[in-house]
Amino acid sequence: MITHPAGEIEHLPFHGTGEMGNLIRAFDWSETPLGPISKWPQSLKIMTGMLLLSPVPIVLIWGGDGIMIYNDAYSVFAGDRHPKLLGCKVREGWEEVADFNDNVMKICLAGGVLSYQNQELTLIRHGRPEPVWMNLDYSPVLDESGEPVGVLAVVVETTESVLAQRRLRESEERFRALTTATSDVVYRMSPDWKEMRQLDGRGFLPDTESPSVAWQELYLFPEDIGHIQAVIDEAVRTKGVFQYEHRVRRADGSVGWTLSRAVPIFDRRGRIVEWFGAASDVTERKRNEEHLKLVVHELNHRVKNNLAMIQAIATQTFRNTADLKEAQTRFSARMVALAQANDLLTGERWVGASLRGAIEQSIRSHCPEEHRCAIKGEDVKLSPKTALALTLAMHEMATNALKYGAWSNSSGKVSVSWSTYADREGAKRLRIEWRETAGPQVEPPLRRGFGSVLIERGLAREIGGEVKMEFVPGGLVCTIDAPENVYAGQ
Incomplete structure (x- = not known):
C-alpha cells in the first residue's frame, strides 16, 4: 500500500537502490508489525540498505513474525509471488515450506547459523509446484543490544546446475552400462x-x-x-x-x-x-579364418588327387574293353563310390572320416539282405587319404561279391571286421578283414582286373601298408594291414 505523498518518497532511506528500493520506500509499513520506516531501529535500516545493494538474492526475515524484506535479485527468484511477498510473513508467503522456515527461524533467532548446499525444496513460483535446488545460508541479525531480532538469508538457486550434473551423471551411467553390457x-x-x-x-x-x-x-x-x-x-x-x-x-x-x-x-x-x-x-574368428585357409588348401589338394584318381579309373575301365556299355556302367558305379567317399569327408570337414561309416556307405547298398552283411569293430577315425582309398576298394569288393561272389546266390554272406594291435616294435597298427562265406566256389582269377589292381596295389600304396587277397574255395578273403598313420591327424 502506498501512503506517502510523491514528494516525500525520495526523502526516505534507500534512495537509488533499484526497483525494490522504490517499492520498500513506497510500502505502507505501518500496517505491519515493523511500523513506519521512520520508526525502524537503526539495525533494520542498515541491513535493508545493505541487502538492496547486493547483486546476490537476499531476503531479510525480521522479528518473531518473520516479515520479509528482499532485494531485486530475490524478486527474480520469487517469480509470480513478487511483489506480494514484500512485508508478508515468511510462513504465509512460502506456506508449502513453512516447516522448513519455522526451523530456520527457531535456530537463527537463538543465535545459530545454518547452511545448505543444493538443498531441494518444492516451491510454487509459476503457478505449479516444481522442485528447486538452492544454496542457502542463514545467519542471525542482531539489534542494538546485541540480541538476535531477525534472519538474513542468502538464496542462490542452483537448479540448472543440479539438473545439468544429473543429466551428466545419467549420461555417464548409461555409457557405463553400455560399456559394461x-x-x-x-x-x-x-x-x-x-x-x-x-x-x-x-x-x-x-x-x-x-x-x-x-x-x-x-x-x-x-x-x-x-x-x-x-x-x-x-x-x-x-x-x-x-x-x-x-x-x-x-x-x-x-x-x-x-x-x-x-x-x-x-x-x-x-x-x-x-x-x-x-x-x-576376434581371436576365434582369426582361428576360423586360418582353419578355412587350411581347408581350402587341403580341398585343392584333394581335388587334384580325385582328378588323378578319376583319370586312372577311366583309363583302366575303358582299356581294351569289348563291351562299351558294360564299361560305362562300371565307370559310373565307381564314380558314385568316389562321390560317396567325398560326401563322407565333406561331412567331417575333411579332417577325417569314420571307418565304420566308410565301410557301411560302400557296401550296404550292394547287400541283398540285411542278415547277409555283418560289420564289426570299434570305430576308428581315418585320415582323408585313407578313407578315399578304402571306400573305393570296398566298393570294388562289394560289386564283385554281388556279381560273382557270396552275394551272387541266395545264402552267401560277407563279414567285415577290424581291430587295432601293436606290432613287435610296439607301433600301433590297424587290421581289416573282408571275408565271404557260403557263396559259390571260387578260384583265383587267371588275370588281375582293374578292381584287383585297385585293391591290392592302389590301396596298399595309399595306406602305406599291405593288402592281401586270397581266393579260397569258401569265398574271397581280403586282409588289409595298415600302420598308425592311416588315422586322422597323422
Missing part, C-alpha cells in the same frame, strides 16, 4: 598415445587401472609394434580414427587377436585431449 575392451590414451591412461580388459586383456607408458610391452609383440605404431602415427597426424586388427597378449598369456578402434576427443580449440577406444576379441 558389451564384451569389448575399453581404453583411454593420452593425445600422443605415449601413455595408456586406463584399460578395462574384460578378462580378455590385463587391466590397466593407473596410467602406464609401458603398455606396448604389456599388450603387444615386439615384431608387431612397428606396424601398429605407424597406424597410430597416421591417426594422430590426421586427427582421424585409429582402426587396426592385430595380435595381443591375452590375460592368460596366450596369443590373441583384436580389432581395435579409437576416436580422438577434442577441446574447444580443436586440440586432441584424449583418445577413447574399444577393442573386440
Whole structure:
C-alpha cells in the first residue's frame, strides 16, 4: 500500500537502490508489525540498505513474525509471488515450506547459523509446484543490544546446475552400462598415445587401472609394434580414427587377436585431449579364418588327387574293353563310390572320416539282405587319404561279391571286421578283414582286373601298408594291414 505523498518518497532511506528500493520506500509499513520506516531501529535500516545493494538474492526475515524484506535479485527468484511477498510473513508467503522456515527461524533467532548446499525444496513460483535446488545460508541479525531480532538469508538457486550434473551423471551411467553390457575392451590414451591412461580388459586383456607408458610391452609383440605404431602415427597426424586388427597378449598369456578402434576427443580449440577406444576379441574368428585357409588348401589338394584318381579309373575301365556299355556302367558305379567317399569327408570337414561309416556307405547298398552283411569293430577315425582309398576298394569288393561272389546266390554272406594291435616294435597298427562265406566256389582269377589292381596295389600304396587277397574255395578273403598313420591327424 502506498501512503506517502510523491514528494516525500525520495526523502526516505534507500534512495537509488533499484526497483525494490522504490517499492520498500513506497510500502505502507505501518500496517505491519515493523511500523513506519521512520520508526525502524537503526539495525533494520542498515541491513535493508545493505541487502538492496547486493547483486546476490537476499531476503531479510525480521522479528518473531518473520516479515520479509528482499532485494531485486530475490524478486527474480520469487517469480509470480513478487511483489506480494514484500512485508508478508515468511510462513504465509512460502506456506508449502513453512516447516522448513519455522526451523530456520527457531535456530537463527537463538543465535545459530545454518547452511545448505543444493538443498531441494518444492516451491510454487509459476503457478505449479516444481522442485528447486538452492544454496542457502542463514545467519542471525542482531539489534542494538546485541540480541538476535531477525534472519538474513542468502538464496542462490542452483537448479540448472543440479539438473545439468544429473543429466551428466545419467549420461555417464548409461555409457557405463553400455560399456559394461558389451564384451569389448575399453581404453583411454593420452593425445600422443605415449601413455595408456586406463584399460578395462574384460578378462580378455590385463587391466590397466593407473596410467602406464609401458603398455606396448604389456599388450603387444615386439615384431608387431612397428606396424601398429605407424597406424597410430597416421591417426594422430590426421586427427582421424585409429582402426587396426592385430595380435595381443591375452590375460592368460596366450596369443590373441583384436580389432581395435579409437576416436580422438577434442577441446574447444580443436586440440586432441584424449583418445577413447574399444577393442573386440576376434581371436576365434582369426582361428576360423586360418582353419578355412587350411581347408581350402587341403580341398585343392584333394581335388587334384580325385582328378588323378578319376583319370586312372577311366583309363583302366575303358582299356581294351569289348563291351562299351558294360564299361560305362562300371565307370559310373565307381564314380558314385568316389562321390560317396567325398560326401563322407565333406561331412567331417575333411579332417577325417569314420571307418565304420566308410565301410557301411560302400557296401550296404550292394547287400541283398540285411542278415547277409555283418560289420564289426570299434570305430576308428581315418585320415582323408585313407578313407578315399578304402571306400573305393570296398566298393570294388562289394560289386564283385554281388556279381560273382557270396552275394551272387541266395545264402552267401560277407563279414567285415577290424581291430587295432601293436606290432613287435610296439607301433600301433590297424587290421581289416573282408571275408565271404557260403557263396559259390571260387578260384583265383587267371588275370588281375582293374578292381584287383585297385585293391591290392592302389590301396596298399595309399595306406602305406599291405593288402592281401586270397581266393579260397569258401569265398574271397581280403586282409588289409595298415600302420598308425592311416588315422586322422597323422
